[in-house]
Amino acid sequence: MQSFTEENYLKTIYNLANRQQGEVSTNALAEVTATKAASVTDMLRKLAEKQLIHYKKYQGVRLTEEGERLALQIIRRHRLWEVFLVEKLGFSWDQVHDIAEELEHVRSEELVTRLDSYLGNPQFDPHGDPIPTSAGQMPETGYRKLSEAEVGEGVCLMAVLEHSTGFLRHLDYSDLSLGSTVIIQEINAFDKSFRVQTETGRMVFVSHEVAKNLLVN
Amino acid sequence: MQSFTEENYLKTIYNLANRQQGEVSTNALAEVTATKAASVTDMLRKLAEKQLIHYKKYQGVRLTEEGERLALQIIRRHRLWEVFLVEKLGFSWDQVHDIAEELEHVRSEELVTRLDSYLGNPQFDPHGDPIPTSAGQMPETGYRKLSEAEVGEGVCLMAVLEHSTGFLRHLDYSDLSLGSTVIIQEINAFDKSFRVQTETGRMVFVSHEVAKNLLVN
DNA sequence: CTAAAAATTTAGACTGGCCTAAATTTTTAT
């Protein structure tokens, strides 16, 4: 049985490990968890004792199988609750992250099972992230970043890498919604920004920074 | 902003105050919160500093207006989540207490508002308890205990005072469901148990202990 | 290759919430 704090560390380690490659650093964890490096070290010692992470001093950290299992369970709960908040309660996709952050810690297998089936066993959350299976598998998506696509391509917007309200609102304003297709008209040589035509025919600019946080198919 | 623990104390003080009359005792709180009297004293000092309770040493405790407002908010959340769990997820009424105990601490005004309207602004939870209004009022019900009713009366079962799985299961087995009417055939002079006819025509016995925990109209 | 910079860990301390044991106050029973 883990505390909220431990669950949050596990989830954060999972997310960082699958964003960058290799071990996760103490400093990176400190930044995401909004604590200090010294506090992270304390927690890593504790998680290592519980066999949830592989940890060697000064060498960074990696989840054990058990740690990954738990992390995926928490991520599954988070994403299912996000679906609930958007699909059933009518929240918009930029409002649900913080609430799901709390709901994900409610401990009840039965609750997750029933919620999942109530929602119709969704495969993706409102941000396009795949929902881990009840067996603890993270589905592969094979998406690439919009920033890696080329002029002339028509690509389907599948997911976002950034969940902040500001970023999601910006997409709404730019007519860029998940599931819609955009056609890349031009890539600016100077700032790498994209000019794309949205599904409704609008011509919008997508900065390189934004393009790096949009996953497409 | 209160901690989970503080929220639980406020809720417990509210419930005890409206069950017994007058001030709530340290020992009673210790029993319900499953802690020791010394721990309760510590917390009472803290809540008094925050002006959430009226507290004089050795004299018991009473909620302030602000304390009651917060208690009702938490109870409102608890009861709305119970409705959700039963009505939408299909839990039975004896399974939802502990889960709602966790969900009630999720902090989001917006969430409660949307949940309430999603559920159709219910007035009562699955145990027949009235749901406090968003304005912070606890609706009056005017129910009395079945144990206070008399032979020959036909009464409608409205709510339960005890939420334990064991008690609720017992009611299910005895064909005693909320909203149904029972007719009191006989009250045993020796043990004060009731013989009643249920809505489906079954004749069942209700112990005095059970009758004291059933509210009727 | 080595010195400075960056990253990380250790040491020592704090807060919240809990505990036990001892002291104090209130209640109860004769």
Next chain:
DNA sequence: ATAAAAATTTAGGCCAGTCTAAATTTTTAG
């Protein structure tokens, strides 16, 4: 009315999770 019992509070301590400051290890730059 008062002694015993019950209730409550105080004192002192523990654990989780955090912090700052200092020490240590690793990385980087010249």
